[in-house]
Amino acid sequence: MLEIKNISKTFSPGTVNEKKALSDLSLSVKDGDFITIIGSNGAGKSTLFNAVAGSFYVDEGYIFLGGQDITFLEEHKRSRIIGRMFQDPLKGTAPSMSIEENIALAYLRSSEGTSPFSRISSRDKKNFREKLSLLGMGLEDRMRDPVGLLSGGQRQALTLLMATIVTPKLLLLDEHTAALDPGTAEKVIELTKKIVSEGNITCLMITHNMKQALTIGNRTLLMNDGNIVLDVSGKERDSLSTSDLIDKFKKKVGEDLDNDRILLST
Amino acid sequence: MLYIIKTALELGFLYAPVPLALFLSFRILNIADLTTDGCFVLGAAVSVTWAAASHPFLGVPVAMVSGALAGFVTAMLQTRFGVPSILAGIITNFGLYTVNLMVMGWSSNVNLLKTETIFTLFRKTGIFGSFSDIVLVLIITLFASLLLVWFLSTRLGLSIRATGDNPDMVRASSVNPRFTTTVALCIANALTALSGAMVGQYQNTVDINSGTGIVVIALACLIIGETVLGKRSIRKGAIAAITGSIIYRVIYAVVLYTKVVPIQGLKLITALVVAFAIAFPTIKEQTSFLRKKRLATNKLAAKEEDKNA
Numbered sequence: 248m249l250e251i252k253n254i255s256k257t258f259s260p261g262t263v264n265e266k267k268a269l270s271d272l273s274l275s276v277k278d279g280d281f282i283t284i285i286g287s288n289g290a291g292k293s294t295l296f297n298a299v300a301g302s303f304y305v306d307e308g309y310i311f312l313g314g315q316d317i318t319f320l321e322e323h324k325r326s327r328i329i330g331r332m333f334q335d336p337l338k339g340t341a342p343s344m345s346i347e348e349n350i351a352l353a354y355l356r357s358s359e360g361t362s363p364f365s366r367i368s369s370r371d372k373k374n375f376r377e378k379l380s381l382l383g384m385g386l387e388d389r390m391r392d393p394v395g396l397l398s399g400g401q402r403q404a405l406t407l408l409m410a411t412i413v414t415p416k417l418l419l420l421d422e423h424t425a426a427l428d429p430g431t432a433e434k435v436i437e438l439t440k441k442i443v444s445e446g447n448i449t450c451l452m453i454t455h456n457m458k459q460a461l462t463i464g465n466r467t468l469l470m471n472d473g474n475i476v477l478d479v480s481g482k483e484r485d486s487l488s489t490s491d492l493i494d495k496f497k498k499k500v501g502e503d504l505d506n507d508r509i510l511l512s513t
Numbered sequence: 514m515l516y517i518i519k520t521a522l523e524l525g526f527l528y529a530p531v532p533l534a535l536f537l538s539f540r541i542l543n544i545a546d547l548t549t550d551g552c553f554v555l556g557a558a559v560s561v562t563w564a565a566a567s568h569p570f571l572g573v574p575v576a577m578v579s580g581a582l583a584g585f586v587t588a589m590l591q592t593r594f595g596v597p598s599i600l601a602g603i604i605t606n607f608g609l610y611t612v613n614l615m616v617m618g619w620s621s622n623v624n625l626l627k628t629e630t631i632f633t634l635f636r637k638t639g640i641f642g643s644f645s646d647i648v649l650v651l652i653i654t655l656f657a658s659l660l661l662v663w664f665l666s667t668r669l670g671l672s673i674r675a676t677g678d679n680p681d682m683v684r685a686s687s688v689n690p691r692f693t694t695t696v697a698l699c700i701a702n703a704l705t706a707l708s709g710a711m712v713g714q715y716q717n718t719v720d721i722n723s724g725t726g727i728v729v730i731a732l733a734c735l736i737i738g739e740t741v742l743g744k745r746s747i748r749k750g751a752i753a754a755i756t757g758s759i760i761y762r763v764i765y766a767v768v769l770y771t772k773v774v775p776i777q778g779l780k781l782i783t784a785l786v787v788a789f790a791i792a793f794p795t796i797k798e799q800t801s802f803l804r805k806k807r808l809a810t811n812k813l814a815a816k817e818e819d820k821n822a
Binding site: 323326327330337339341342348349351353355361363364366367409410 | 671672681683684685687689690
């Protein structure tokens with residue numbers, strides 16, 4: 248499904264701020280995989296997502312998605328097949344537009360061939376309403392409210408719906424529950440699991456919660472210094488505890504896992 | 514008195530497409546588009562020259578297309594070549610001066626003498642009597658604003674609105690924000706040129722300097738309208754732009770007629786109104802901060818006094 252071949256990315260090369268964010272990273276993701284990613288601060292987790300989503304082009308290497316070479320495809324063109332969510336609930340929605348209009352925008356990804364001058368049809372609206380009611384947040388009765396009025400959790404749930412309303416080939420979740428309170432975060436995680444499994448979506452999720460990293464999905468990656476240092480799946484993963492994971496990291500990298508958020512949440 | 518109101522309404526509708534254009538570029542897209550001044554003159558120049566060549570009706574759409582082209586240049590500068598948006602507008606505006614002179618046959622003004630304009634032709638139909646001019650500008654301006662409101666509810670229109678709201682999200686919805694910015698600036702400048710085209714034929718003349726300060730006046734209109742009507746929805750915003758334009762022209766007419774302030778002073782007053790209206794949220798924030806600070810200091814001083822006593 249997703250094939251990443253030896254990608255590298257250096258920011259501000261040739262200056263004192265030079266930072267090698269990804270170094271010769273390769274990754275092969277199978278169709279339907281749900282992969283969790285953890286790692287220290289500045290390990291390159293978000294950079295990896297940015298590279299895949301096309302926020303910048305990689306210096307070296309290739310990225311293939313579903314057999315298509317997307318290495319030099321523009322970001323907005325990739326977003327047709329890649330859904331994405333950020334930690335910040337404000338990033339995924341347009342605050343002054345209504346819920347309905349926001350979803351309609353996300354639905355544009357499906358509309359290759361429909362006229363840019365067409366409007367949201369009543370059939371679309373009914374479809375949006377049904378999908379919204381599945382979130383169980385009562386948003387289906389507030390379709391005309393501006394999104395700016397919603398809470399962080401509601402906005403994040405809406406963004407999840409928008410990222411998946413047209414089933415993407417790949418879903419990238421960048422700590423999408425980190426800014427929410429524990430109860431709401433739990434709810435959004437449950438929704439995520441449900442939507443991903445129902446749509447059989449291939450998904451990569453960055454998290455700082457070790458337990459989540461080991462219990463959700465079918466494969467866990469540990470990143471450090473712009474590369475993947477640990478890749479566990481199957482039985483090995485099932486038997487792994489969070490402390491095993493920390494030990495393994497220490498053995499591999501030779502230093503402690505320095506992500507205060509991870510350590511606090513274990 | 515009736516004459517004043519009639520003139521104010523006429524001028525209000527004639528100039529209304531400009532605040533409507535700013536509603537699109539400044540409010541929705543969040544870009545201060547300074548192409549406006551030159552674009553207005555471009556619209557007037559094109560429409561007047563076409564009228565002089567006895568094509569008054571054709572002159573209006575051609576003027577709009579020219580305006581859209583000017584908007585396209587500004588959009589290209591900022592989306593493709595990384596020129597900061599305000600500077601992009603200023604550069605295009607500067608260059609348009611020469612273009613406008615060229616359109617006007619290298620003279621600084623062109624007058625229409627005994628040539629037919631859309632207004633004279635419409636008067637000849639005799640349907641609306643002495644209200645003929647006002648009806649014509651009303652029809653054109655309302656039609657343009659209805660078209661704009663409708664457009665903003667289409668898929669492309671939604672993308673444009675989201676571009677001003679959250680460009681990241683637009684990219685994530687497979688829409689190119691460069692494209693939406695370009696389309697919006699073309700439409701905004703076509704509207705500005707439409708206003709110029711109507712004004713040029715209405716006054717039977719175009720002057721190379723007639724656009725100076727149009728952008729500030731239009732901003733004032735937009736702000737006045739929004740203060741009176743609110744700016745919650747797209748429809749309300751469009752109505753506010755037109756209403757603001759009319760209110761401004763009424764104020765202008767009253768000042769002109771009663772001479773409460775010398776008419777030369779109106780530009781300064783307009784500038785003050787615009788600066789104050791845009792600065793208002795910041796001023797409000799600062800005064801509330803100062804009040805809090807004073808309260809806190811007083812409280813602390815009172816405590817100290819208690820301790821000493």
